[in-house]
Amino acid sequence: MKASGIIVEYNPFHNGHLHHLQQSRLKTNSEVMIAVMSGNFLQRGEPALVDKWTRTKMALLAGVDLVIELPYAFATAQASDFAKGAIFLLDALKCKSFCFGSEEGSLKAFLHTYDLLLENKADYNTAISTFMKKGVSYPKALNEAYKLISTDVTLPLVDLSKPNNILGYHYIEAAKTLNTEIQPETIQRVIANYHDEAKTSETIASATGIRKVLFDDGDLTGVQPFLPLTSFEALMEWQNTANSFGSWERFYPLLRFIILRHTKESLAQFAEVTEGMENAIWNAATTSITFQSFMEKIKSKRFTWTRIQRMLTHIFTEFTWKQLKETELPTYIRPLGMNKKGQAYLQSIKKDLELPLVSRVAASKENKLLQLDIKAANLYYLGLQSSFGQQMVGSDFRIAPIRM
Template identity: 40%
Template structure:
């Protein structure tokens, strides 16, 4: 058994994801695949289009063997925290041979070399970095220039300054570098691979061919709310799964849907907003001042945006407030080197083989159904992570089930079992 790990959101699973899956299996010669997938809230600080079980179901229908949920506290944060949580989860399983991620660069040796310098921080690199910082440069610029000087001095790569800057500023490269850094920090045996992303930029908002970004798909669904509008850019299996949700009156979720809940929390928690993770530099004052005059979440985000606060920073900050993720709780889990449990969302027969392998090689708690597990009140990390998973699902489902209130029995994590795909 040769197991490939994938770190994904599948929001939703589209043709580009299918290409990545197939090419990753080919490149790593994997026999089995595990996807570590964000749950109901995502890395950009927004809700998923469809619930985690639906997205996991589509993934397995398209060829993934086992889908495991990335704990919410990691799933909604910066590239560094997101990557650390995902790699730590894969490493905890103690049976994953490789990961393969999409990147703009496409050359694993270049990404590995850069990552190793950033993890090891050799003396010469730190001297260069300090010099640029002392000159008044912002940290990202100073780090980029120090990296180039170090690489050039020791002839580690044949790379121009322009190309290095481009690598360090490209979204999928950034994630890839963080994946490799986490592998190195954990001294993991997982081997990283990468493949070049094809045809569509990560942030592109237009559908121009049969492969486009998930951003473009989400925009199309938001504008038209018509599942047929994305039929040419998702595999048939994805289309069938999502069409079934539409037929059952479950529709795509967007961050605007949670604006009223968020507004109430901001007003209620005025005096403790700065206890939430990523709420710093006085952003809580701008959030509170502008909540009363904002008619939509878009209005609120635009009113907060400034040179100091990027849109991505604002979205993650507001999402942390929505989910109640505190600085103290994030401090507990930010640097853990193992995950106390895994939550299975969907699997097939080969996925069953992986689960058996995990049981034989790891001591991690495997959660199939909440009602069958006795939660460890003594393990603070376990309890902190699981509580946020449940809370995130509950908040998500308050809106997601608005057309199906008769189906909302309570905390749905206790009622929904992982999807077995034959």
């Protein structure tokens, strides 16, 4: 069976994701679609709206054949490491191709951009350093440096100011750097861009827009037009069971407790906390009652909102610089769910896998990366501040991969 991969968060699974899944299957002519999905914390440094099991169920009901968890250390990393972990797992699963959504929609533009940056690597890095010394954020420095080296280029290039284009570039970079044979494909995002607010006249909205509607309105009826029925029903079931959705506002009391139980100095040990941000974070936690007011006190031109949220995620889970530096590549494959086709595919490649397949967490409890996933899951459930969340602590040891 020919398999193709997609890299996802599904926060939550919406109509745009369904379009991407269906078009990816057609474009790659694949029998099996494998999703590498982030767990309970996401690349933008946020807790997921609903847990990984609910999002796995959404994916399977929509047509994904196999869902694999992207370990916490990669799921919450900067774009290049996020991409590296995901592509490594898809390659390990013998995928022939992967397909990503992008604002660009042209694979040639991505390949031209990769070649340009590779050929001008020294000048590019020098320009990045120059811009950062002027006090701009890292993403802005990247974009300004890119503009400099691409000024006289006539070939089509990718706009690297767009979030999905950035991820797409890093997927291709990872595939080439890891020396894989997995082939990239891309499809163009339709109607809604990453940060766009949801429009009631459309049936496709970004996950960001959908979450904003949900949190602003306080109920699910406003997001129903943007979701497959199976996703809407899964969210209804979650709401009725968990009584709360994951967000930093919901998690803030526990985050605040964790910050203040440390000293300013000890906060600096956590991944991505740098350049004195430990002082700003600790000081803001002593006076801020809400997450929004907390963030407004510590935001700066130097660090993007996303970068600060990733710092907070690592403080919340107590993931240190030392652990980050020890993390190179995923060390296991953990299925979260599969249908019959996905199960048959996994069985067919099982003997050829070079990474251990972890279906029972208890049997692999010594794996350091897996321990991070378990810890992150437990803290996620505590952050929900509900009886359901309390009951779900330790669930990674009790829940087997979903089979449909």
